[in-house]
Structure formats: C-alpha cells, structure tokens
Amino acid sequence: MTAQILTALPVVDHLKSDLKSRVAELKSRGVIPCMSVVLVGDNPASLSYIRNKKKLCEEVGSTFKLVQLPTSISEKDFLQQLKSLNQDLTIHGIIIQLPVSDHLKKLDIANLVVPEKDIDGFHKDNTNAIYSGSTNLKLMLPCTPKGVLYLLKFYGIELAGKHVVVIGRSLIVGKPLSMLMSNFDATVTLAHSKTKNLAEITKIADIIVVAIGKTHFIHASHLNPSKKTIIIDVGMNTLNGKLTGDVAPDVLNVAGAVTPVPGGVGPMTVLSLIENLITAAENKFKG
Template structure:
C-alpha cells in the first residue's frame, strides 16, 4: 500500500510557517502584496481567484483584487500591468488564465516584470530556471519538489519520467528535477511504447489531463507516483490522471487527487510572493 504524499496536510503546515514569516517581516516594515487580475467572469476562474485572496489574507499577504470587464482590450490590460510593474508596493502580479480571445496571453506573460512574475511563466524566468539559476519558479512544479523534499525523498540519481510537456508543469518540472541531479525523461503524446518507459521510472509524474491515463501496469513496484491531473470523471467526481486504487497497491508513494499536488500549488504562490517582497529589498 503506497504511502500517501499528503499535500493537503503539508500545505497547512506551510501556510502556518508563512503566517509566522509575514509577522516577522511586518516588524521589519515589509508587507508582501499580491495583485490578482481577473478579466471577465468565468465561474471557475472566479473561484480560483477568490481562493487566492482568501489564502493571502489568511497568511498576512495584502492582496489587490482587480476585476476587468470581459471586453477589456489587450491595450487596457497591458496598461494596467505597466502600472503594477511600476508600483513599488506590489510584489507579485498574477493574471488569471484563461484570458478572453481578444487578448494574447503570451504577450501578457511577457509584459509582467520578471521580478513580480509570481507564476514564473515569463520566458526570462523560465530561461533562468532552465540553466539552474532560478528566480521565480512555476508554482505547481515547485510544489511537487517541496512535497518530495518534505517527505525526505531525494531525486538525485533517480530516473524521473514526466508524462506531459506543458509550459506550466512538465517542462519546468523537468528543469527542476535535472537541476537536482535526476536523470529526466519527458514523454508525451508522440512517445512510443510509453508504458515501457514509465515502468523504468523511480519517480513517475503524470501531467496529461486524462482520467485513468496511468494504470498499475505502467508503474514499477515501489515507484513514487505524482498525479498532477485534475479531471472530472464520468460520474462528475474530481480525479487525477492516475487510476489511484490499483496504482496505490503497486507504488511506494502516491499523491492523492484531490489533496496532493493541488493544495501545494496555491501555497507555493504565497511563498513566492513573500520571497519577492524580501528580494525587493535586496539585489538578486
């Protein structure tokens, strides 16, 4: 029976640590502040944004709640970001995705100052991560690394197989793993004999967005399995990319869904905001 990598429990511990840290910083006159921009009224995005504000408040991070109409032009949004880039009280800027069609998300990502890019999606930050000189780190991969570290799992010398090559999970996670001396394989929809490859993984990460994509026969006995997927199954239940019941019999460690990687992501966002606030007082 796999040991549960309990992201929910760990995120609560981390949140408490961050609360203590913001109190200490306050005594030094540093109050971290995160700006969250929501364009339009997508219901899922509204929930995500609300959760971010709640978490920020709980931890002692000030947050700025910017709601823009769904017909906001790209120029208007760029102008708003420019103001936030130049506002010294703002440490982090997050533009909730997806954006409406009239706005080029890529251009928005490149406009946020790398020093305030809490999501870590700016090419400059991804490039720094890629050459093992990281500044901002994308939250989901960063949360995975944090989870492994807290469970005493070193990735050094491990064979890591990441299934999925997105900009926000697969690719930056590959860089983080490589920077920590894992042997890293990135597999994806064009990979042949995928199961043969996943069975060689000491650490297997599924980030493809498909229900039951990884099954017990794809997993080496004792492997550490990280399930990044968040999907709704036919019954409307929230599930990951890993068929959890049987994989749970084969794997050595397994992240549940929900309660695994998800809660770590938002906690890492808060951690990054606090780090930016500290770094803004230094040269880094």
C-alpha cells in the same frame, strides 16, 4: 491498497508557519505583501482557483486585490491595467489568471508582468534560473514544479540518481519540472502524446509525474510492482462533477506512494505562489 498517500496537508502546515513568520518580519519593517490577480471575465473555475489563492494569502497575513476586467476589454486597456499594477509600489506580486479572452491570447502573457512581481514564475528572466542549473527553491520558480519539489523534499524522497518519467511537456509544468529535477541530479525522461510504448518507459521509472489532463490515464498496468514507484499526479479533471487526477485508483495497489487529487499537487501549487509573493516583497529590501 498498499501505496503511501502523499498528502499536501502536513507539508502546507509546515511551510505555512515559516511564511507567517516571514510576513511578520516584513510587517515589522512596514511592508505588507500584497498580491494582485488580474481576471478577465468570470470563468467559474478561475474564480474558484482565485478563492483558494486569496484564502492562503490572507491566512499568512498578506493582502489580496482582485482586478476583474470585462471579457470585451481592449488590448490597449488590458496593457494599461498591467502597466499601472507593475508600477504600483503597494503591489508585490501580480498574476494574470488564465485563460484570458481569445483576442488577448496573442499577447506575450508570460512576459507582461515585470520579473520582480512575476510570482507565477513565467517571465523569461525567472525561468532562466532553471535552465542555468539552479537548485534554489527560494527563487521565483513556476509554482507547480516548485510545489512538487517541496512535497518530495518534505517526504524525504531523493531525486539524485533516480529515473523520473515526466509525462506532459507544458511550459507551466512538464518542461520546467523535468529541467529542475535534472538540476537535482535525477535522470529524466520527458514523455508526451507522441511517445511510443509509454508503459515500457513508466515500468522502469522510480518516480512518475503525470501532467496531461486525462482522467485516470495511468493504470496499474503502467507500473512494475517490484519498483514501488512514486507517482505525482498533477492532473485536474472532472469526473461526475468531482475533481479527479490523471491516475486511476487501481494504481494504489501497486505503487509505492501516490499524491491524491484533490489534496496533493493543487495545494502545493497555491502554497508556492504565496511563497513567491513573500520572496518578491523581501527582495525589495535587497540591493
């Protein structure tokens, strides 16, 4: 194994101390940041993600409120719950934990939380910053793209002039991340399930981000060993009961650096969510 392992742990430790001091400053002004998570049902994976969010939220001195709703909740009652959270002055950040029940999926979920409390960074007023070319990581950006950028910054990995291949074009990861990387002057190729000859494209990449949800999809054969490619593995899959990424272990012999799963992009995503929460609370003091 020759690849450097880009673990989130030192990045999280480094950024967590900054978040703690920002919360202490808020507390000195009488504000305790509070996150509310809206969960419909009791999906075990969702409950596990929520536990991670609650843990980090409390570690930095913020508070956490879970609003658990029955899967049978009517559209009207669901919207009413969100309205009251949007109006609640003690709540600074709201997330709607996905997935919601099928009958709620037709709602415009991304835009139901008011932009000031949209710590997932999905509201169109928040995503606009990405499309207008911003490189300000302190904005309420979608959490996984933001987390990836913080991780690259911590490890001193420059984006300007690099060829980045982002595989997967979802609204929460691939699309915003590819645009943000372009804002940082990378040359970005956005690949997806209809991309032809993917390995020819990945072999000329300096950095590959894979976010498709397919266990061990990217292999050593997708890489040119002389490029010492940096690989960001966003995938979260289950293999024999264990969390695993989209990148196969043989890549470790040819890549320059790889993020692990678990312990890579996942913790960076949660950290970015808490960062957005604290920013939301701080923004209340701004004009």
